[in-house]
Amino acid sequence: MSIRHHLSDQLLMAYAAAGLPEAFSLVIATHVSLCDDCRARLESFDAVGGVVVEMGDEVAMGADALAATLARIERPVAPPVAPARRAPGVFPTPLQDYVGGDLAAVRWRRVGGGVKQAILPTAKDASVRLLYIPAGTAVPDHGHRGLELTLVLQGAFADDSDTFARGDVEIADEEVEHTPVALAGADCICLAATDAPLRFRGLIPRLAQPLLRI
Amino acid sequence: MRVVSAPSDNLELSLRPSDPIRSGRRKRCTMLDATITTLTGGTEATYVAAAAGIALRRKKDGQVVNAEADTDWPGLMVRVRDRRDREAFAALFRHFAPRIKGFLMKSGASATLAEECAQDVMATLWQKAHLFDPTRASVATWVFTIARNRRIDALRRARRAEPEDLPWGPEPEPDQAEVMEAQQETAQLGRALASLPEPQRALIERAFYGDLSHSEIAAETGLPLGTIKSRIRLALEKLRQQMT
Numbered sequence: 001m002s003i004r005h006h007l008s009d010q011l012l013m014a015y016a017a018a019g020l021p022e023a024f025s026l027v028i029a030t031h032v033s034l035c036d037d038c039r040a041r042l043e044s045f046d047a048v049g050g051v052v053v054e055m056g057d058e059v060a061m062g063a064d065a066l067a068a069t070l071a072r073i074e075r076p077v078a079p080p081v082a083p084a085r086r087a088p089g090v091f092p093t094p095l096q097d098y099v100g101g102d103l104a105a106v107r108w109r110r111v112g113g114g115v116k117q118a119i120l121p122t123a124k125d126a127s128v129r130l131l132y133i134p135a136g137t138a139v140p141d142h143g144h145r146g147l148e149l150t151l152v153l154q155g156a157f158a159d160d161s162d163t164f165a166r167g168d169v170e171i172a173d174e175e176v177e178h179t180p181v182a183l184a185g186a187d188c189i190c191l192a193a194t195d196a197p198l199r200f201r202g203l204i205p206r207l208a209q210p211l212l213r214i
Numbered sequence: 215m216r217v218v219s220a221p222s223d224n225l226e227l228s229l230r231p232s233d234p235i236r237s238g239r240r241k242r243c244t245m246l247d248a249t250i251t252t253l254t255g256g257t258e259a260t261y262v263a264a265a266a267g268i269a270l271r272r273k274k275d276g277q278v279v280n281a282e283a284d285t286d287w288p289g290l291m292v293r294v295r296d297r298r299d300r301e302a303f304a305a306l307f308r309h310f311a312p313r314i315k316g317f318l319m320k321s322g323a324s325a326t327l328a329e330e331c332a333q334d335v336m337a338t339l340w341q342k343a344h345l346f347d348p349t350r351a352s353v354a355t356w357v358f359t360i361a362r363n364r365r366i367d368a369l370r371r372a373r374r375a376e377p378e379d380l381p382w383g384p385e386p387e388p389d390q391a392e393v394m395e396a397q398q399e400t401a402q403l404g405r406a407l408a409s410l411p412e413p414q415r416a417l418i419e420r421a422f423y424g425d426l427s428h429s430e431i432a433a434e435t436g437l438p439l440g441t442i443k444s445r446i447r448l449a450l451e452k453l454r455q456q457m458t
Contacts, residue, residue, distance in 0.1 A: 013435065014428035017421045018362050018374050024428070026375045033378035036454070040447040042377075043350060044439040049362065050355030051404045052422040058312035059319055062329055066307050069333045070300060073340040093378040123372055147429075 003035050005168035009045075011149075012038065016045035023128035023193040026098060026120070027149045027169070030191055033092035034167040090154050095191060098122075099130070103154075103189070106130055113137060126195040133157065133182040133190070146196030148172040150180075155188030157181060285309070287353035288346075288393050295343035306353070307336050314361050320423045321365050331368050335360045347384030349392040350449050352400040358422075371424065382453055392449070399442050406437050 007028060014020050015028040032039050062068075086093045089102030098120045099105050108116035108130075116132040126146075133139055135155060149171055156165040159178040164170050172178065182188035287309075293302035311332045318328035338360050346356050366374055407415060414436055421431050 008433060009435075010431055010433035011428065013421065013433075014426075014431045015374070017424065017426075017431070018366055018371060019421060019424060019426060019431065020372065020374070020428050022372045022374070025372065029375035029377045036450045037447065039377065040443045040450060041439075043355075043446045044442040046359055047352065047355045047400060047403055047442050048407070048418065048435065048437060048439070049358040049422045050352050050400065051407050052419050053310075053313050053317045053358045053361065054354040055404055055408065056313055056320065056419070057316040059315040059325070059328070061311045061315060061332065065311060065329065065333060066304060069307060069311075069336050070304070072333070072337050073303070077341060094375040097375070125372070 003037070003167035005162070005164055005170060006035065007031055007038050007041075007169060008171060009041070011171070012042050013045045013048070016042060016049055021126035021193075021195060022122040023120075023126035024147075024149060024195070026094060026122065026128050027151050027191055027193045029094040030092050030153075031151050031167065031169050033094060090189065095153075108132060115139065126193055128191065128193040131188075131190045131192055133180075133188040135182050135187050136184050138179055138181045145174060146194055148176075148192065148194040150190050150192045153189045153191060155186035156183045157188050157190070158183055288348035288397065291339075291343060291346050291348065291353055294340060295346070303336075303340055306339065310339075310353070310357050311336055314357060317358075317361055317423070318365060318368070320419075322369060322424070323365070327368055331361070331364050335364050338364075345383060347388070347449075349384070349388045349396055350446050352397060354400065365424065369424075380450075380453065382457060392445075395445065399445065403437060403439075403442065410436055 011020070011024070011028060015025060020028065032042055086096040087102070089096065091099060091102050096102055096105075099118075106118045108118050111117050114134040114137055118130045120128050120130065122128055131139070133155075139157075149169055150164070151169045152164045152166050154166060156163060157180045158164070159170075159180045161178070162170075163183070287306065290299075290302040290306050293299035294306070314332040314335050315325075315328045318331050319325060323331065335357065339357065342360075346353070351359075363374075365371065407418065410418070417426070417432060418435055418437075420426050
């Protein structure tokens, strides 16, 4: 199974430059963990950062800077506490770090129609959540005011334009109005980040929106 | 860093006049696609710059600081890694620390904070030397990634999740041809960046200084990243095969 829907150059470069809201960075890091192609593209943008540092202006260091640093590396350092190696699961490591474990550790909240979500704690400039959509169920038709990234972790969904399976990322902006439907088979689990609240088109979801925080 | 000083009449430089960096602005550091012959105290030292992507700095008094006897950066990193070589570390420090400081100040850090962080970054480079893979990144690239992460903490920028570590480290004895190729591609990328029209180059620099939001970053950089990406992709494939 290979990934068909990748990150854009713009997103990869913004991530390389550390210019993304935390919520988007989590989606990028999770996708890159699954996709060597985007990892290679990302590292090529890191190389641009390297060249910017190399060619940028130099500012002289203090007279004792080298001596101070040499003295410092001389001192023994406590061996770094290796971050608990996460067992491979449905979630790659960066996502497990936010959830505190794999799928079983998620604290889902029901949002109706069998759909569940879990909002992950991040800075407020954008939000990121896990969505659980039972196989064959539609997510309410919605448009976007900002940018929305949806990464599939299990199962698959389809919308008007295409089909998205594990590792695929859908990049939706204000142009996109869509009705994603989880395909039959496995229940679909996605990681979705947005920098604006979603707008649902039906009245009931819209009334419920403040309560759901979506 | 070794300094090769030579009176200017003993120094022959053959430069391609069209060299984009040569015609570039304010940079003190010049990448030369040239063969440089210096005569110092009767000893002839020939450095084939083109082969090694050599950085030479020409001072006002005509001295040429041979960046390169000591600018085999990946080689110096290997010495730091395998032998905890402090001289090699000092050479890396003298080259990279002032650049890291400049980078952090451009990113909005005060001189004091930038100085402190540049020392942190260099100490990290020493401590994590075993993680550096010269077939995937130049030393400058690696320095940038460490400085970027230090900047996030120091300037309280948005937390940035990191991709999963690959379950293997770099090979202990990297293929020298691949290392050379990676260095040459980085040098080429540097020339390409220098030859971009000013507004375009400024935009890329500002993005990496953290001045632009993601919607302001242009997707089209005008930089030839295809070869770098392909090489890294191959390196990843090779590693995955070795794992299975």
